[in-house]
Amino acid sequence: MKLLVAIGGNALVSPEHESGGQIDQAKIEAVAASLVALEEEHSLIITHGNGPQVGWLAMQEIEANMSLDLLDAQSEGVIGYRLAQAMDNCRQRERSLSLLTRVVVDTDDPAFSHPAKPVGPVLDESRAQRLASQQGWQFAEVAGGRRRVVASPQPVRVVESAAISQLMSAGYSVICAGGGGIPVLEQQGQSRGISAVIDKDYTSALLAAELKLDVLLLLTNVEALYDNWNQPTARAVRLAGCESLRDRGFQQGSMGPKVEAACRFVRDGGGFAGIGRLTEAQAILEERRGTRIVTDNVPVTWW
Incomplete structure (x- = not known):
């Protein structure tokens, strides 16, 4: 069967590093082994979350004030590279490929007016207030403190879906649409990135339907x-x-x-x-x- 396997971002970090989002190599290797086992009988497209990682990167890039679309691309590249390499090492054959993936969103999506997707670590009240004042970030109350919330628009179209399909047909396990993909707007024949984090499960469902896959696994x-x-x-x-x-x-x-x-x-x-x-x-x-x-x-x- 042709499967899309969507992996939660927290599956790639150890419990003691969850709030920081640092990727744990042992977790990467365990995930890779599970995916390689699936390859024995099925063709795979693999997506993954990035909520812990993109929020952690934003904390490191406060002075640069980098837009979330750039951090989405950065986290997608890092996680995709490490997962592809771990899968190839596990099977001792080069069959994995990581692809940066753009996902079109709608400029009129109400999510841009009502940020609600949590990213990054839980902060205490004073630090959250300081970042809200200095960076314009928005926060929501969670257990243990406050957590940054960002816009999470609905995915409309996966730009690289045709390329992903061709790569899958060529026998590759394609790692793509990490963190829901890099959000872009299309206007007057041009595309540009926009600061947001798309829900990876929604993008996974859209991509799996676009490519007419047999099964969507949300793990x-x-x-x-x-x-x-x-x-x-x-x-x-x-x-x-x-x-x-x-x-x-x-x-x-x-x-x-x-x-x-x-x-x-x-x-x-x-x-x-x-x-x-x-x-x-x-x-x-x-x-x-x-x-x-x-x-x-x-x-x-x-x-």
Whole structure:
């Protein structure tokens, strides 16, 4: 099958470095090994998050005040390079390719007026206020302090989708659209970058649908989609149709975008979407682990 595997940005950092976003080589190698195992039976396109990394880079570039599109490109390049090299080393064959990817967004997207995507480390109140005053950054309250929030517009078109398709057909595992891709605007025949961070799950769903792939895998550090998460009545969802997941209140900061992305993909003609642990990707494909989401009005069943 042809798969798009979307990896959460936190899967690439160790717990002690999560707030700083520093990439952990052992995590990179573990992710690479899981992906190479999937290659034995499937063709892969790989995307990844960059929320921890792009926020950390912004903190390092405060004096330069670099636009987020440049930091998106920087983080996409660094993570893509390290993951491609780790995959090639794991299989001892050069088959991985990392591609900087531009994603068109709409200048009228309401996200530009209401930044809501958290990036970077949790800061104390005084430091957040200082950065808000000096840099014009916006912050939201989170557990333990405040975290920067940025615009996260909806992806409209993946510029390099044709190239990605050709590379996949040539036998490469393509690492692309890292961090949701580099956001660009198209105006009067010209494109330019814009400061934002696109949700990588939404871009992954769009790209998988554009390329008519069979499966979208949204892999994270949670074993499945949970109904009533963090409640005594919490249950892991095994199978569900998109309609049966409507209005179940999945959190926007965690599983909400994954559920929405999964439903976009299957409604656009994809086979099915899976949500679960990175280490259990093959089991998710075989319906032995994780959550499978389909487009039909299938009732929810639980593990």
